[in-house]
Amino acid sequence: MGRLHGKVILVTGAAAGLGREYAVRLAADGARLALADIEDCAETAARCADQGGEALTLDVDVSHEDQTKEMARRTHERFGRIDGLLNNAGLMRGLAVKSLLDVDMDVWDRVFAVNARGTFLCIRAVTPYMRQQNSGTIVNVGSGSTLRIARAVDSLNPHYTSSKAAVAAITRGVARELGAHNINVVTIAPGATTSDRDPALTAEDALPEPEAALGRRGVPGDVTGVVAFLFSDDARFISGQMIVINGGREVY
Ligand SMILES: NC(=O)c1ccc[n+]([C@@H]2O[C@H](COP(=O)([O-])OP(=O)(O)OC[C@H]3O[C@@H](n4cnc5c(N)ncnc54)[C@H](O)[C@@H]3O)[C@@H](O)[C@H]2O)c1
Incomplete structure (x- = not known):
């Protein structure tokens, strides 16, 4: 029996990229999943089913409160509980600028x-359900980029970077309140990690990263197992923390 057997975990940004990799790993460890994204999560659901995992797909824009409430309601309606939330949805690609003067404030x-x-x-959407159960784990995806000065002007x-620093602050800001209901909240801060969104690479292609202690960039298998651990009962006493997963590039 997998270490996550019986748990229901909601993964946002699950249509592809690392979100899909997290979902497939959680399914392989026995979790039942709700997969939320603005893109179609059918392929991820099929990959979860290959692992024996049941998955509900949900069309959700996480920036809209009504949609996040409906996401949690439908997850609870389907599975009868919500044990975990992986806050993975994020805007990361195509944002590089040459100067702070070039940041479009609408962006x-x-x-x-x-x-x-x-x-x-x-977090707000799942809180009533987790409080009712008096249990739950929330993993928020931050970023290693908050720990360093940008490498180059490109x-x-x-x-x-600022939005991901806010993610770590949100974790700390809600951990005490939720802790009173036996809900632990953690940030993970991955370093640069390849995925199926990087067209020239396979999911396990590790690029050299001389500045990292381990000498390479991350691949999905470097981060998915950490997330599976954080949703397991073995990690129930970790809360408010930021777990850095970067091969020793920045030290926290
Ligand atoms: N890949 C890396 O090197 C790396 C490093 C550190 C942190 N991260 C973070 O990890 C997460 C996943 O990274 P990735 O490389 O898979 O990125 P990605 O861009 O491939 O995937 C992000 C997913 O979020 C979804 N999404 C975007 N806006 C959304 C919205 N409003 N509502 C719901 N879903 C939405 C996208 O459709 C996509 O499926 C992101 O939060 C990213 O910032 C990634």
Whole structure:
């Protein structure tokens, strides 16, 4: 029996990329899943089914409160409980600018609406169900980019970095209140990690990263197992923390 047998976990941003990889790993460990995204999660659901995992797909924009409430309601209606929330949906790609003067403030607002507000709204949406159960685990996806100064002027994205710093702050901001209901909240901060969104690479292609202690960038298998652990009962006493998964590139 898998370590997550019997648990119901809601994964946002599950249509592809790392969200899909997390979902498939959680299914392989025995979880039943609700898969939420603005894109179609059918392929992810099929991959979860290959692992023996039941999956509900949901069309959700996490920046809209009514949609996040409906997401939680339908998840609870289908499975009768919500044990975990993986706040993975995020805007990350195509945001690089050469100067802070080039940041389009409409884009800034959208990045914060999805990455920060969306994370908070999804937490709010599942809270009544987890409180009722007196149990739950929330894993918020931050970023290793919050721990360093941008490497080069072609990788400046102050709006993204700021929104991901907000994710870690949201974790700390809600951990005490939710802790009173036996709900633990954790941030993960992956470093650069390849996925099926990187067209030239397979999911297990590790690129060299000389500045990392382990000498390479991450691949999905480096992060998915950590998330499976965090949703397991073995991690129930970790809360408010940020877990950095970057091969030793930045040290926290
Ligand atoms: N890949 C990396 O190197 C890396 C490193 C650190 C953190 N992260 C974070 O991990 C998460 C996943 O990264 P990824 O590489 O798979 O990114 P990705 O862009 O491939 O996937 C993000 C997913 O979120 C979905 N999404 C976007 N806006 C949404 C919205 N409003 N509502 C619901 N879903 C929405 C997208 O449709 C997509 O499926 C993101 O939060 C990202 O910021 C990624």
